[in-house]
Structures are given as C-alpha cells and as structure tokens.
Amino acid sequence: MTVRAGREFLAIPGPTTMPDEVLRAMHRPAIDIYSDQMINLTDSLLRDLSKLFATKGKTYIYIANGHGAWEGVLSNVLSRGDKVLVLESGRFAIGWGLAAAAMGADVEVLKGDWRRAIRPHEVEARLKLDKEHKIKAILAVQVDTASGAYNDIEAIAKAIKAAGHPALFMVDTVASLACMPFEMDQWGVDVAMSGSQKGLMTPPGLGFVAANARALEVHRKAGLRTPYWDWTEREGSEHYRKYAGTAPVHLLFALRQAIDMIFEEGLPNIFRRHQLLAEAVRRAVTVWAEGQVLGLNIAEAGERSDTVTTVTVEAGHDPAALQRYCKEKCGVVLGTGIGDLHGQAFRIAHMGHVNAPMILGTLGVVEVGLNALKIPHGKGGMEAAIAWLGEQVSA
Numbered sequence: 444m445t446v447r448a449g450r451e452f453l454a455i456p457g458p459t460t461m462p463d464e465v466l467r468a469m470h471r472p473a474i475d476i477y478s479d480q481m482i483n484l485t486d487s488l489l490r491d492l493s494k495l496f497a498t499k500g501k502t503y504i505y506i507a508n509g510h511g512a513w514e515g516v517l518s519n520v521l522s523r524g525d526k527v528l529v530l531e532s533g534r535f536a537i538g539w540g541l542a543a544a545a546m547g548a549d550v551e552v553l554k555g556d557w558r559r560a561i562r563p564h565e566v567e568a569r570l571k572l573d574k575e576h577k578i579k580a581i582l583a584v585q586v587d588t589a590s591g592a593y594n595d596i597e598a599i600a601k602a603i604k605a606a607g608h609p610a611l612f613m614v615d616t617v618a619s620l621a622c623m624p625f626e627m628d629q630w631g632v633d634v635a636m637s638g639s640q641k642g643l644m645t646p647p648g649l650g651f652v653a654a655n656a657r658a659l660e661v662h663r664k665a666g667l668r669t670p671y672w673d674w675t676e677r678e679g680s681e682h683y684r685k686y687a688g689t690a691p692v693h694l695l696f697a698l699r700q701a702i703d704m705i706f707e708e709g710l711p712n713i714f715r716r717h718q719l720l721a722e723a724v725r726r727a728v729t730v731w732a733e734g735q736v737l738g739l740n741i742a743e744a745g746e747r748s749d750t751v752t753t754v755t756v757e758a759g760h761d762p763a764a765l766q767r768y769c770k771e772k773c774g775v776v777l778g779t780g781i782g783d784l785h786g787q788a789f790r791i792a793h794m795g796h797v798n799a800p801m802i803l804g805t806l807g808v809v810e811v812g813l814n815a816l817k818i819p820h821g822k823g824g825m826e827a828a829i830a831w832l833g834e835q836v837s838a
C-alpha cells in the first residue's frame with residue numbers, strides 16, 4: 444500500500460518546485476532572436492537580476508548551471524597561478540575552489556567546520572598574514588546547501604576591509620538569492636553568482652554573474668579568459684553576444700515570469716515567508732531531536748539557513764531508509780546527506796516556490812516515516828511547527 448498518487452513533491456534543494464505560471468510561460472514558439480522583443484526581454488532580465496543582486500555593477504546570463512557560473516566567475520578575474528582563499532562552511536565553496544585549482548589557481552582552504560558558519564575574525568586574521576597581498580580572490584557561499592550553514596556575508600566583507608586586503612570578495616548565492624537578503628554593493632561584495640533552479644523557481648540551465656567596477660578592472664588583465672565566459676565579449680554591440688550565441692529563449696521566458704512573480708510578492712514578504720517556513724521546520728526537528736537520534740546539523744541558531752535544513756541522523760539509523768519511505772510510500776522527495784554527511788543526514792529544502800501546505804505536508808510525511816520505521820523521535824514536532832505558524836501568521 445502507498446499513499447503517493449498525485450504530484451510527487453520535491454523537498455530537495457534544487458531543482459525546486461516551479462510555479463505552473465513559469466511552466467506555462469515556456470509553452471510557446473521561440474521568437475526571432477534578432478527582434479526588438481528579444482532585445483527588450485534581455486534588457487529587462489539583466490536589469491532585474493541586478494536588482495536581485497542589489498548592484499549597480501554589470502550582470503551576465505550564462506547558459507549553464509551553478510558549476511558553469513563558478514567557472515564563468517573564475518575565468519574572468521583570475522590568471523594562472525593566482526592565489527585564491529576558499530572559506531569553508533560545508534561543501535560548496537570547496538567545490539568552487541576545486542574548479543579554481545583545476546583551472547590553474549593556487550588554492551588555499553581556510554579550514555571551517557561542517558557544523559558552523561565561517562568565522563569573520565578567522566578570515567581577518569588569515570588576511571593580515573598575507574602582507575604581500577598574494578591572495579587575489581576570496582570565495583564563499585552565502586548558504587551552504589550541504590551543511591545548511593548561513594554565512595554572514597556582510598560581516599565577512601567587513602573583516603576583509605578591516606584587514607586592509609585588496610582581494611576580490613566573490614560570493615555564491617545559488618541557494619539564497621531571492622530567498623534571503625543579499626546586498627552586493629552595500630555589503631562590499633565584488634562578484635556574486637547564482638543559478639536559476641533554486642530560489643528563482645526556474646528550470647535548471649541558467650547561471651547568473653554580477654561584477655562590480657573593481658572586478659571589471661581586474662578582469663582587464665585576467666589571463667584565464669575564454670570566449671564563451673568573457674565579460675568583454677558579452678558587452679559587444681550585437682545582441683547575440685550577450686549569450687555568446689543563440690539565446691536560451693524558453694528559459695528566459697520562464698525566468699521573466701518567475702521574476703515578475705517575485706516582484707509581485709515583494710522581496711521583504713518572500714524573505715519573511717522563508718524565515719517563517721524555515722523556523723517551522725527547525726521547530727519540528729528540535730522536538731524530534733528529543734528522541735536522541737535526529738538533530739539540527741548547524742549548532743548555532745543564528746547560523747542556520749532559511750532555505751535548507753540539514754538533519755543529522757545518529758549511527759544505527761539509516762537516513763536512506765527514511766528517504767525511501769517518504770518517496771516511495773508518500774511521494775515526498777527529501778534531500779540526501781552529501782559530502783562529509785553522506786549516510787548521516789537528510790535535508791529538507793524550503794526555498795523558492797514553497798508555502799505552508801508544502802512544508803507542513805513534508806514535515807507530516809517525515810513524521811509518518813519516523814513512526815513507520817520506528818526511528819526514535821520526540822512526539823509533537825508537527826504540533827510545534829503548526830503552533831509557530833499560528834502565532835506568527837496573524838489573522
């Protein structure tokens with residue numbers, strides 16, 4: 444017996460649930476890519492992406508996933524042998540650093556911990572040791588999708604300033620843009636990147652990069668530039684150069700619709716919605732944790748992301764069995780533990796097009812699974828989530 448008929452629900456951190464309006468926006472013929480309609484579409488998207496990054500800098504759209512956008516950033520500002528400092532808080536900045544190393548950069552990882560966010564004072568201390576300013580770029584993620592850590596990008600930028608270090612500060616916002624506040628210019632971020640398939644509620648396949656004036660200056664002398672990624676090439680006068688070839692028209696239709704929906708709801712409301720739903724998840728997990736098997740991976744409450752929650756599972760209990768149950772019996776797909784947490788955690792995503800029934804439904808199904816598999820857990824997780832939303836979402 445299963446109770447999974449109907450639409451399977453993705454509670455994984457990307458690709459996320461796409462609104463029906465976004466899906467429908469793609470169901471139409473391609474347009475003339477040399478038309479004014481195409482040019483206007485591109486211009487509107489570049490303008491609105493800059494608004495989402497909160498920058499007066501330049502924004503670029505790549506036909507790529509997040510890994511592609513990572514390379515897009517690196518190739519535009521680095522030369523072979525340049526030193527790069529990676530700030531660890533899980534898996535994703537490390538992955539970005541591996542790409543930099545493969546491209547010929549000299550990569551150093553500032554050791555972090557999978558249970559916590561980056562410590563700004565440790566960044567400042569490391570940079571102060573670099574008296575010759577050998578470090579050319581600093582890589583960090585705003586949200587690490589593996590650990591569930593939320594990094595205080597503003598505080599890290601301040602630490603870099605306090606160290607008086609000129610390295611470019613480059614931030615991955617794939618798992619946070621349009622879900623949690625991000626202020627590229629105000630915080631002092633030089634380059635930011637993101638992708639379409641998480642908070643932006645659009646199919647996978649678009650990567651976004653924003654660069655400020657300092658980054659564009661460094662770009663002029665970067666040795667790793669290649670034609671596809673090159674910012675200068677994309678500033679060429681012919682419209683097709685904005686995409687280094689054919690525009691991904693259907694993905695752009697989808698993105699246009701998604702951004703329209705984002706602006707219609709309003710970023711402050713979206714941020715608050717994510718915060719409320721994330722806290723509902725955390726409250727449920729906190730109650731479940733009383734059973735001594737489950738727990739929140741990130742130790743400090745203030746360092747937990749509002750877009751994904753990583754739930755640890757003690758040895759002797761198999762998170763894969765719970766995931767299998769939730770998917771095959773109830774039609775809810777949870778994220779797996781990845782990297783250092785492989786086999787020791789599962790993840791609940793709450794990013795993008797999510798609402799109360801999706802999150803309460805997911806929590807309810809997890810609780811059904813915990814009961815069915817006899818995994819010890821505190822009783823009343825769902826009630827705690829429900830009570831929280833009832834208190835916070837006023838009548």
Ligand SMILES: *Cc1c(COP(=O)(O)O)cnc(C)c1O
Pocket residue numbers: 456457508509510511535584586587588615616617618638647
């Ligand atoms: C998902 C993700 C990526 C990678 O994106 P892909 O589109 O899968 O290549 C990079 N960084 C973060 C923080 C992510 O969550």
